[in-house]
Amino acid sequence: MPHSQTLYPNPLQPITLPEPPRVHWVESGQARSARWRSERGSAAPKQVVLADDSLTADSAYRMACAGTGMLWRGDFQNARLLLQAMSRRIDQVPKRKRVKTPTPVSMVEAFHLHRQAQAQRARTLGMVLIEMDANHHIDLRRAPNVQTACAQAWHAAEMPEQASSEATDDHTVLSLRELLGITSAAEWRRVGVEVMALGVAPDNRIYPHYGVFSPVRGEYTGLVASAHLPKPGKGQTSLTAFDIGTGSGVLAAVLIRRGVGHVVATDSEPRALACAEDNFNRLGIQSQVTLLQADLFPPGQAHLIVCNPPWLPARPGSSLERAVYDEGGRMLQEFLAGLRSHLAPGGEGWLILSNLAENLGLRSRSELLTMIDACGLRVISRIDAKAQHPKTQDTTDALHQARSKEITSLWRLAAPKP
Incomplete structure (x- = not known):
């Protein structure tokens, strides 16, 4: 099949790429680290703890609000349920904790407050973390195959130097929320929009x-x-x-x-x-x-x-x-x-x-x-x-x-x- 004529400028000089950020944690008494990836530009959590199916939504919500990342080691589908429960806690703040605020005096103020709330929501829900290997495989129970979705999402946005730098055995950590966005986008790409x-x-x-x-x-x-x-x-x-x-x-x-x-x-x-x-x-x-x-x-x-x-x-x-x-x-x-x-x-x-x-x-x-x-x-x-x-x-x-x-x-x- 012939392709549309696509004209891309060629770089005149090689590009020096900065080292990607990394996330660090301790597991089985050993210090470990992996590449941190966030398409939304979120910073890597400075504190990371291991989490599994025994973690309650209330505890997860408190740790997330404190900026603690939770690297998931339990059932993948339970991690999704945990994320949904945390989302409900954000949407339904207990009445005793609600602070009465004046009605915004203008729509522009309401807009900025709304964006601030959405950003805080994203930061909180972004603290449930998933690790995958260099082939985008997730070693968790009931984890889906996300290899195609990740390849589609990441490779088209990268320079050749970036793609080659990932051809190692290095693992990647990203937020479960972003991963779900990637898999959702892959489904849209599969079925299309009428x-x-x-x-x-x-x-x-x-x-x-x-x-x-x-x-x-x-x-x-x-x-x-x-x-x-x-x-x-x-x-x-x-x-x-x-x-x-x-x-x-x-x-x-x-x-x-x-x-x-x-x-x-x-x-x-x-x-x-x-x-x-x-x-x-x-x-x-x-x-x-x-x-x-x-x-x-x-x-x-x-x-x-x-x-x-x-x-x-x-x-x-x-x-x-x-x-x-x-x-x-x-x-x-x-x-x-x-x-x-x-x-x-x-x-x-x-x-x-x-x-x-x-x-x-x-x-x-x-x-x-x-x-x-x-x-x-x-x-x-x-x-x-x-x-x-x-x-x-x-x-x-x-x-x-x-x-x-x-x-x-x-x-x-x-x-x-x-």
């Missing part, structure tokens, strides 16, 4: 990889599938488009299915590039897409440039959150700043953006319009779609007030009229 904007099943699935934003929300793909396409340039019979920050490749695929002749899809993340290439090959559109590793724009101009940047201008807590959080709205600003110079005469830029940042008080509509105007662009029109994801109906969600009013918009932008 995208109605791609047409009729069964040829309408996108297969998200670990660490790549999954197109489970249909409103933004539906907007790209329904917006009026600009005309090709003079003397051209088909439209050429750029897909900036392609991720899973879903928007590039929607454009090809709509009849766009060729798409140049860019992304800076190795995982996204591997995921997009996989999906283009699966959909049989690899000959119509050029995949390029780039921070934003490819060289040249196009009559249609599409970008679905991270919607919230806040600092990502890890590399896995970069598809959702964009500190200071950097990608949005740089996309708008470079759009006009990359648009062919008569071309359009499609900016897909939710108003959730506006509802949370992180960015105002007037600030967005000012950015557009300052970059020498005009708004041709805006197409809206009401968010349909489950959290819009969840009244227990801390950000329900903002989520219930969420609208996703496709902004059609162009250069000023001559």
Whole structure:
């Protein structure tokens, strides 16, 4: 099967990689250590004790809150049950320990408090640890086979030097919570996500990889599938488009299915590039897409440039959150700043953006319009779609007030009229 054209820059000089962090513990009277791995950037626990099926959820919760890692030596499925029990204790803090706090004065304050609580939750639940050998095998009772899932999650994100450095007998320790996220992602990758904007099943699935934003929300793909396409340039019979920050490749695929002749899809993340290439090959559109590793724009101009940047201008807590959080709205600003110079005469830029940042008080509509105007662009029109994801109906969600009013918009932008 032919592959999509994939252009990756070659490093000019070898990269010196830092030594990976390690986690240390004592077992059977012997000091032991293993490589610490955390895709979320969590620090290795400084204190690690052994734990098994005799550990109660209350004791585990107290140790986790104190920052003590628990390296599991019991039944694997019991470790999962323990993690669920700890999660319930976080969600149901005893009334005697609850401190009455004033209602947040603004949605932006509620947003920051919510993120702090989520970060603390992740730290606490991340203290149940699993050890695996160099082949990603877990030597515990009833442990699943996670070799394929780990290989899929880790290898696409690594430089060759990193991959070769792991070809040893060294063991790895990671949190059970992260491991469950890896296995869950592997299942999504196996079954795929149906995208109605791609047409009729069964040829309408996108297969998200670990660490790549999954197109489970249909409103933004539906907007790209329904917006009026600009005309090709003079003397051209088909439209050429750029897909900036392609991720899973879903928007590039929607454009090809709509009849766009060729798409140049860019992304800076190795995982996204591997995921997009996989999906283009699966959909049989690899000959119509050029995949390029780039921070934003490819060289040249196009009559249609599409970008679905991270919607919230806040600092990502890890590399896995970069598809959702964009500190200071950097990608949005740089996309708008470079759009006009990359648009062919008569071309359009499609900016897909939710108003959730506006509802949370992180960015105002007037600030967005000012950015557009300052970059020498005009708004041709805006197409809206009401968010349909489950959290819009969840009244227990801390950000329900903002989520219930969420609208996703496709902004059609162009250069000023001559």
